Amino acid sequence: MLPDFPKLKDRLAAGYLRFLRTVIASEGPAGKCSQLRMHEGRDGALFREDGSREETTPKRLQVSMSLQVDEFPELTPGKLKAKYEQLGRDMAREQWKMLVGALDRACEASGNAVDAGCEPFSAEMWLEMLDKLDVEFDSNGRMRVPACLINPSMEDRLRTELQRIDTEPGLRRRVRELEARKRREWLDREADRKLVG
């Protein structure tokens, strides 16, 4: 074989891998929700508080990065890093697709889905969705509004409708009532954490 620099190249490869994982973590769902790492085993099972059990089986997600032969002579660290960044984004997108699919199925099964009936998104719909959720509060009593996954094309509509909550008295009152009700529900849930007898 010809002379090589394996130690240094290994360090660089490890660095690119770390970068890739950073991109996936920042762009994908991993940085937004808790993860349960599976160190061994083939199958998984989740046992919920109500005693119900759900089987989980690992799914394979894969994305690819391609380099054409004629790209190599002009390849620089910056260009390679850009390739890894795109790879990370592609993997993050695959993760989101899988997560949204799982959320869809879970919502349908639990009855937490709100059917918009082909109507455009509205502040009233938003409040109806919040009403179905178990909402948490922080130690200062502030409501932790759940993260919202939307299609980018809906962003402007969402902002406009949420602004109505601040400006329309009727909606403001509904939000206050909703928040008070959710706080009571949360306090009841927290008070229920007890060992009795």
Place this chain on the structure above:
Amino acid sequence: MIERLIENWLDRAIETSLQTPFCYLLASQGYSVVHLTRHCALEMGKDVIAIAPDGTPCAYQLKGSPDRQISLSQWDRDNLGAQISKLANQAISHPSVPDRPHRSFLVTNREVSEEVCRAIDDLRRSWRQNGMPDREFQTITRGQLLTWAQELGRDLWPSELGDAKGLLELFLLPGTGLLPDAQFARLLEQTLALNDDSLSQPDSCRRLASAALLTSIATTPFVEKQNHVAEVHAWGLYLGYLCATVEKRALSASDYAAELELAVDAIAACLEALAAEVVTRSAQGHMELTEGDSAIDFAHLFYRARVTMLVGYLSALALSCMEHLGEVQVAGVPCTGFASWLADFIRRNWRFVWLWGEGATPHLLAAYWFLHAFGRPGEARDVLASTIRGVLQASHGERSMGLPSVYDTPEEAMEQRLGLPSGGPPASLRRQSHVLEGLLHLFVRLNYKQAAKVLWPEFTRFTLRSYRPSEPWRFFLWRDSETGECSDVLPPRQQKWEALRTAALDSDGTCIPPVLRARPELVLLLAQVYPHRLGSPVMRWLDTAFSEQRRRCRGLA
């Protein structure tokens, strides 16, 4: 290349490190090893006593040399003639040895000089002249040992370049760090061929001896550095994979009992050597437990991790001899004295004990059970309570990352705690635990209802994680990626005390593979080597087993 490795190992071995693999070599030749001295004192001049395949008792004395051969000057200096006479002429007194003349052997990993051969001939002649013609004495030298080892190793060890490279990497380590458990486990898996269903029982038994020899070779750098914890890990992994083989192949006790006891003896010898070292060093002050750069040792918590491991392993050693307090010596003192010293050691060093990750739990539980056994229930309860608090508090606060997982090695856990770059951004382990349920169950067994009620709300916020192997033998695999189920349980918010107590008292032992159900001290030791196997059923079973041990000890007292 493997042959060269065996040669190199044999040439570097000393008397104490040669003893265990020599016994496995004998076992592979069909001998039954009935006694192995621990080198605290030579018993009747015999290091090893075995029964040959033809039923003849055999006594062996192992002797090393700083030179390439045992010379006449060493013969005179060490008074080898008298030792050999004692070896050959003094009858073997052992219940398992038949009452008939025995064969004697001087075993060395060196050659024997011509002058020494002549001296041995003179001895034999003198026995014949003195009316003892039936005294049989031979030497087993480097050449014979090498042949036996190569026969055992050649066809059974990893033969592909990548696998042999793994063994060589271990052999060439500096020996001062922790054993690379995963790498060593892979070698054992390949040698024992657990996935090969066509393997016969005799072949499986032979592979046990071969794996033991591989263990001796792989631990050479650690033996040279007297890194006893690494040796404990290596023999602990060997013991685990031996149990996997026993369970998988349904071996009978006669097939594996000798190999199992040799491994247990090897572990016990390492723990006793560790105890002797710690006793000596700690008498010089706590600074004497440092290694390497003392400033970095203390500033970056390595010292604390070391003390935690020492507390755990020494507690396991003390527990293993609690039922024989008056009979057994540890670190040169009766076990009662060692237990007293250890309880004091734990009290003096408690401020250094550190829950670096969930992987430290087995060490803390070893201390918990030891303190209970030693009649210090209040201190035991404090150990348990602080461990539970440590797990809960690591997840306190929105930005907390939780404790490193039970699957993380101490080094990986410390990398996370020190914020050193590893494979990528660290994933939060907040409110996830493999050990919390078991710890709470042990606490509930103590009947501290009010304290349990205080812990309960935070406990309910955790995801309780566990792994269940699909077959008993897979319990002993370092990682089982092919089968088994990972469970994640969200506990109910509200629970009745009585229902929790019922769950906490359950310890039917079905989680413990049958080969170890009578040996709780080995299960604890394995949990310290395989911390990811210390799930709540194992914790409860161990707690029950050590409670019964305490009752038996009180009955004996």
